[in-house]
Amino acid sequence: MATLSHDMTLDILRCLSVNDLLRFKCVSKFWCSWIEDPYFIKLHLSHSLKTNTNRCLIVRYCKYQFLSVNYDSPKTTRRLKQPLGEQKKGIQILGSCNGLLAVEDDDGRILLWNPPTRKYQVLPSTEIEFQSPPIRCSSSTYYGFGYDSVSDDYKLVRIVQLLGAKDEYFHSEAKVYSLRSNSWRRIKDFCFYLISYGQLGFLANNVLHLLAFKTPESRKRDLVGFDLRSEEFSLVELPDFCLDENIYFDVKAVGGYLCLSATYWELGDIVADVWIMKEYGVKESWVKLMSSTQPDLLLCSPSEVPLAFSKNGDKVLFHFKLNRDKRDSLVWYDLGSKRIEEVGVRGVPIVYDVDLYVESLVPLNQKPPR
Secondary structure, rough: OOOOHHHHHHHOOOOOOOOHHHHHHOOOHHHHHHHHHOOOHHHHHHHHHHHHEEEEEEEEEEEEEEEEEEEEOOEEEEEEOOOOOOOOEEEEEEEEEEEEEEEEOOOOOOOEEEEEEEEEEEEEOOOOOOOOOOOOOEEEEEHHHHHHHHOOOEEEEEEEEEEEOOOOOOEEEEEEEEEEOOOEOOOOOOOOOOOOOOOOOEEEEEEEEEEEEOOOOOOOEEEEEHHHHOEEEEOOOOOOHHHHOOOOEEEEOOOOEEEEEEEEEEEEEEEEEEEEEOOOOOOOHHHEEEEEOOOOOOOOOOOOHHHOOOOOOOOOEEEEOOOOOEEEEEEEOOOOOOEEEEEEEOOOOOEEEEEEEEEOOOOOEEOOOO
């Protein structure tokens, strides 16, 4: 039998799932060295991103229980063990990029975690460098996680803000953690006011994005981008209709695109539109993806942004927190027929949180206890 060349073998291996590759490391020392090679890890990840394969949802419930769900085949679920082996510790997901999750536990420890490989890395702690003022203030902390392709580095951004009870005091501090150097450093302060909860960043075009106000008393939200390469903040233009105060909107990243949802009243009906920015940074490239007056798409908050596109791009996946039934639901919305199909996920209660990630072999330093 003819022996496959090294290149042909890698070409086959890059199409496999992470779980299969982890098993195949036991075939031989050669296969193990190929699969652990940094070049192959990037080759496999690039193939997954280009072909929309190895995509999963990570479902969190009861604060510390996790499932990995293949949302193209939702019957395929896998229970995940926490990285530190402490199964009763609550964990909050701060961000996801290239198969790595940035998480924080109840003790305030921040980790990077690769669920399929079970490897993790505990980040060093970093102090807040400005002193609290004598007046009473509220404090908020926001995180964003992404990949800098120029320096080949994963970065976690942290913004801490203090606001006085009557807006008489406002202070903001921004820091970046680098996985390559395993250290934090302070960067130029963020001059906008945030009101979102916990996560500051959704990643598109290697830029973390967030909705913020120029001042605490401002009523107009701006879309701000943090470029992970230059580490600079800048404004991203929204469609003109977002200037209307009667329109409620939200922005996320879906399938690599900026995605905006807008909800408003029209002729007595509540209308929900979803827009995507086809060419990053070009205001005129915002195009309407879908529009609906169906009650099923308007059951919880005034605005819902899709989680993901289906593999062939003809459906969009939504996660709803249904106030009517007091339960969570995943649904596919068919862009052609405009029909809605609920996605059942086995083994979860009626309330859960969902994050999107792609499984990868991106390495981290530590393994959990057995």
